[in-house]
Amino acid sequence: MHKRTTLRGLAAATLTLGLGLGGQLAAAQDSGTIKIGLILPMTGQQASTGRQIDAAVKLYMAQNGNTVAGRKVEIIVKDDAADPASTRRIAQELVVNDKVVALAGFGITPAAMATAPIATQSKTPMVVMAAATSAITESTPFVVRTSFTLPQAAVSMAEWANKNKIKKVVTLVSDYAPGIDAEKYFADRIILNGGTVAEKLRTPLRSPDFAPVLQKVRDAQPEALYVFLPSGQGAAFMKQFAERGLDKAGIRLIGTGDITDDDQLNDMGDVALGVVTSHHYAAAHKSPANQKFVEAFKKANNGMRPNFMAVGGYDGIRVIMEGLKATKGQGGEALLNAMKGQIFESPRGQVLIDGQTRDIVQDIYIRKVERVGGELQNVEFDVQKAVKDPGKQK
Numbered sequence: 001m002h003k004r005t006t007l008r009g010l011a012a013a014t015l016t017l018g019l020g021l022g023g024q025l026a027a028a029q030d031s032g033t034i035k036i037g038l039i040l041p042m043t044g045q046q047a048s049t050g051r052q053i054d055a056a057v058k059l060y061m062a063q064n065g066n067t068v069a070g071r072k073v074e075i076i077v078k079d080d081a082a083d084p085a086s087t088r089r090i091a092q093e094l095v096v097n098d099k100v101v102a103l104a105g106f107g108i109t110p111a112a113m114a115t116a117p118i119a120t121q122s123k124t125p126m127v128v129m130a131a132a133t134s135a136i137t138e139s140t141p142f143v144v145r146t147s148f149t150l151p152q153a154a155v156s157m158a159e160w161a162n163k164n165k166i167k168k169v170v171t172l173v174s175d176y177a178p179g180i181d182a183e184k185y186f187a188d189r190i191i192l193n194g195g196t197v198a199e200k201l202r203t204p205l206r207s208p209d210f211a212p213v214l215q216k217v218r219d220a221q222p223e224a225l226y227v228f229l230p231s232g233q234g235a236a237f238m239k240q241f242a243e244r245g246l247d248k249a250g251i252r253l254i255g256t257g258d259i260t261d262d263d264q265l266n267d268m269g270d271v272a273l274g275v276v277t278s279h280h281y282a283a284a285h286k287s288p289a290n291q292k293f294v295e296a297f298k299k300a301n302n303g304m305r306p307n308f309m310a311v312g313g314y315d316g317i318r319v320i321m322e323g324l325k326a327t328k329g330q331g332g333e334a335l336l337n338a339m340k341g342q343i344f345e346s347p348r349g350q351v352l353i354d355g356q357t358r359d360i361v362q363d364i365y366i367r368k369v370e371r372v373g374g375e376l377q378n379v380e381f382d383v384q385k386a387v388k389d390p391g392k393q394k
């Protein structure tokens, strides 16, 4: 019985082919699996970002099911080791060979930038779940972002520093696009509000050595050191900050939440206590939605605590899946349009994908590292609501 049906189906397909009915062929193709390409740094220096996002995407799919319009959704995970040339090659293969409806992931800015031309040429939406340089969303009309932007975080921190009578600061950032965004937006706002930036220091993205710059910080004697380093470098930095006695030298440590990354925070030790940062997500964020998310994430991942990268991934796959539901599985411009304007409650709070900029609008929290129930946590104590990327407001 089953065999006969299959054969009849085959015959119908052959007939369609013979008659050259392209539309029906396309319809036949449409009934197959919907594929999403997820490009992440699963190895190398940025591997914690890949691990967090991969786990979050798997959690979302397990919680919400993997079908859209009766079709199975398959997520193809590929490791680019945060090497932009690899990201680009993998993206090309995913578009041409696998016919993915969307590209997602992008652990660092150069990986996202390298992929933008492919998204434009093939009209494939790309969802940036991690990278955070403001200009990424302007690199192609096909990009949507669910992470954050450095200017979003940096301006709020500068406002806090000014309000708290911090006048003289030194900045220390990773020497590539997001670091330069953080440095510029923090310094400009500090100066606008009457403060001074004694020095602007930078360390290389790959294998940074913090010793020489920390000596310069000590010599400059600022009231606060403002730091942005990409996720994964915070623990090594904290260790050297303490080893050089800077925590005891009266120099206050402030920065973006990347340096008190929840992935590593609990192992940083007492040096992290009291560090004030601004960011869009803390695992300790108090909301029922977040509590549920953190519990489920830990349960599925041997107790691993989700960080802001995980939330970027969790929300990113949600935006894609909701978009696909609206288009009944269609990709391209239809999917892009279905992702614009989405508004929903994330574990981080209420978020909006701005229809104009395709960037995320979200609350930015000021947090302080405290020991809560024996664990180090980023405890939120102030918030700026519905922050749009200041980088777009030129």
Ligand code: PHB
Residues within 6 Å of the ligand: 107, 108, 109, 110, 130, 131, 132, 133, 178, 229, 230, 231, 258
């Ligand atoms: C980036 O490369 O855009 C990036 C990477 C890690 C972060 C933030 C930004 O924590």
